[in-house]
Amino acid sequence: xxxxxxxxxxxxxxxxxxxxxxxxxxxxxxxxxxxxxxxxxxxxxxxxxxxxxxxxxxxxxxxxxxxxxxxxxxxxxxxxxxxxxxxxxxxxxxxxxxxxxxxxxxxxxxxxxxxxxxxxxxxxxxxxxxxxxxxxxxxxxxxxxxxxxxxxxxxxxxxxxxxxxxxxxxxxxxxxxxxxxxxxxxxxxxxxxxxxxxxxxxxxxxxxxxxxxxxxxxxxxxxxxxxxxxxxxxxxxxxxxxxxxxxxxxxxxxxxxxxxxxxxxxxxxxxxxxxxxxxxxxxxxxxxxxxxxxxxxxxxxxxxxxxxxxxxxxxxxxxx
Ligand code: SF4
Numbered sequence: 609x610x611x612x613x614x615x616x617x618x619x620x621x622x623x624x625x626x627x628x629x630x631x632x633x634x635x636x637x638x639x640x641x642x643x644x645x646x647x648x649x650x651x652x653x654x655x656x657x658x659x660x661x662x663x664x665x666x667x668x669x670x671x672x673x674x675x676x677x678x679x680x681x682x683x684x685x686x687x688x689x690x691x692x693x694x695x696x697x698x699x700x701x702x703x704x705x706x707x708x709x710x711x712x713x714x715x716x717x718x719x720x721x722x723x724x725x726x727x728x729x730x731x732x733x734x735x736x737x738x739x740x741x742x743x744x745x746x747x748x749x750x751x752x753x754x755x756x757x758x759x760x761x762x763x764x765x766x767x768x769x770x771x772x773x774x775x776x777x778x779x780x781x782x783x784x785x786x787x788x789x790x791x792x793x794x795x796x797x798x799x800x801x802x803x804x805x806x807x808x809x810x811x812x813x814x815x816x817x818x819x820x821x822x823x824x825x826x827x828x829x830x831x832x833x834x835x836x837x838x839x840x841x842x843x844x845x846x847x848x849x850x851x852x853x854x855x856x857x858x859x860x861x862x863x864x865x866x867x868x869x870x871x872x873x874x875x876x877x878x879x880x881x882x883x884x885x886x887x888x889x890x891x892x893x894x895x896x897x898x899x900x901x902x903x904x905x906x907x908x909x910x911x912x913x914x915x916x917x918x919x920x921x922x923x924x925x926x927x928x
Contacts, residue, residue, distance in 0.1 A: 713751025719773035840915030
């Protein structure tokens with residue numbers, strides 16, 4: 609397994625926004641980490657990137673095994689050798705990821721020079737190859753552009769090129785298509801899928817959009833209020849969701865031919881970290897909640913076959 613997160617818990621001061629999170633990502637595989645805003649997805653990305661200290665956070669339990677090394681135990685100086693070079697981050701807003709006063713070609717070049725020791729000419733040659741691979745027309749000319757001269761989709765491709773230029777093994781993509789319109793979103797998602805499979809990378813794709821997950825992910829981990837609700841192979845999960853929250857998220861995906869008014873959201877909202885309810889944190893919003901749900905946290909159990917589930921009254925399926 610390229611990345612194996614085991615029983616990860618995160619604290620920010622005395623607050624515990626993430627508990628007992630486990631999932632794995634292999635080479636050539638995309639794992640979708642899904643859930644509404646406030647579920648702990650971006651915090652997980654920060655933990656994997658070793659960036660929790662930026663927000664006063666720390667890993668309070670668990671391991672983040674990357675290629676056999678526990679990143680949770682590494683000091684900042686050692687983590688710098690992983691970030692950008694072996695684990696790259698693609699963020700959701702290309703305008704904050706790109707330097708507005710530096711031509712985009714140079715922003716890609718610098719990664720090849722810094723992480724791979726390439727000369728200026730070699731780095732530029734690779735940048736043009738990368739941009740062409742990312743289906744940017746007239747890549748050589750685009751290298752000379754400033755970010756504001758490019759469309760949103762083009763800027764996001766540049767951000768992906770920067771992530772790939774250090775030849776990482778793992779990409780952490782945090783809502784990489786949220787800022788884009790639907791057509792460009794689909795192009796970028798398919799491109800990411802191709803890159804992962806062609807280059808044998810692993811990808812942790814963080815999104816609130818189950819439609820995006822359905823298109824591209826091999827595995828899915830569903831987070832609710834800082835805990836894992838269900839994690840399973842994508843095909844099985846979409847065919848037979850076992851956790852009521854997963855089922856509700858899938859019910860929010862618009863489909864062709866849907867009758868007007870038949871698309872429903874999930875009533876209520878994710879509780880804030882200071883007000884997590886006792887028992888199952890989803891119980892105030894769950895249509896299947898029983899009396900036990902309000903007082904006893906459902907244990908995370910291994911499923912026969914593959915995956916994990918935390919629910920007292922799962923939906924019908926092949927669980928055990
Ligand atoms: Fe719903 Fe109970 Fe399952 Fe929580 S444990 S998801 S409240 S049925």
